[in-house]
Amino acid sequence: MGKGTTAAVIIGLVVLSMAVGGALGTIAAGNEASVSTSVSTVTQTTTTSSVNSSAPYILTMVITTNNLFNSSIGTQPAFFVSGPNGLESSANITLPAHRMIEIVIMNFDSGNATFIGPQYENVTGTINNTMSFYNNNAMNATQGPSGIILQGGQTVTSLSPETEYLSHTFTVPSLGLNIPIAADSTEVAYFTTGGAGSYTWLCESLCGSGANGSGGAMSTPGWMDGLLTVS
Ligand SMILES: [Cu+2]
Numbered sequence: 001m002g003k004g005t006t007a008a009v010i011i012g013l014v015v016l017s018m019a020v021g022g023a024l025g026t027i028a029a030g031n032e033a034s035v036s037t038s039v040s041t042v043t044q045t046t047t048t049s050s051v052n053s054s055a056p057y058i059l060t061m062v063i064t065t066n067n068l069f070n071s072s073i074g075t076q077p078a079f080f081v082s083g084p085n086g087l088e089s090s091a092n093i094t095l096p097a098h099r100m101i102e103i104v105i106m107n108f109d110s111g112n113a114t115f116i117g118p119q120y121e122n123v124t125g126t127i128n129n130t131m132s133f134y135n136n137n138a139m140n141a142t143q144g145p146s147g148i149i150l151q152g153g154q155t156v157t158s159l160s161p162e163t164e165y166l167s168h169t170f171t172v173p174s175l176g177l178n179i180p181i182a183a184d185s186t187e188v189a190y191f192t193t194g195g196a197g198s199y200t201w202l203c204e205s206l207c208g209s210g211a212n213g214s215g216g217a218m219s220t221p222g223w224m225d226g227l228l229t230v231s
Helices: 003-030
Strands: 057-070 074-083 086-089 092-095 100-107 131-135 154-156 166-172 177-182 185-192 197-202 225-230
Touching (some): 057 166, 100 166
Antiparallel strands (some): 057 074, 166 197, 197 225
């Protein structure tokens, strides 16, 4: 919107505001009450969005549980990518090459699952091999309509099945990246991408269906695995 248009909008709003005020004044006069009229103007600021390539690229992933897989398996947990159109499939995740990535994982799964091996309890492939996790920060319906519990966070190098419920992992074996995900938590980690390439990402916990938990979501792209393309 050009300046000329903005000025026209402001004038239009002023005129409209005065007209409404006048109408109110007329009604008020009939009711023998006094109404003060005010004229308000609206100013508009135009923000130019610029991409700062030195800022981290933010990948926000959301894990939800109430996803109908099919009628025989029922619901399964799934990773989604949060994007401009809401929760999008995680089957194909694209990241920029040679860039610091801030990965935010919001896990709404309260379940406990067994990791395929104890090595997946360790954070690897991130800056300092750490991540920060924030528990009990979900909007909690038991705390009343406006209840939000924030109890701080912790930067860790691993999770332990003795102290945390372990839900999932976000693992890219070819990049040495492994982020264990605690139940009901939000986690943030940073890592840098190298050159272009396509890699499998997957969850290394037995969170799917079947006798050993490796079916359903665990073997389906867009649920607990997919392709990560760096380009
Ligand atoms: Cu999983």
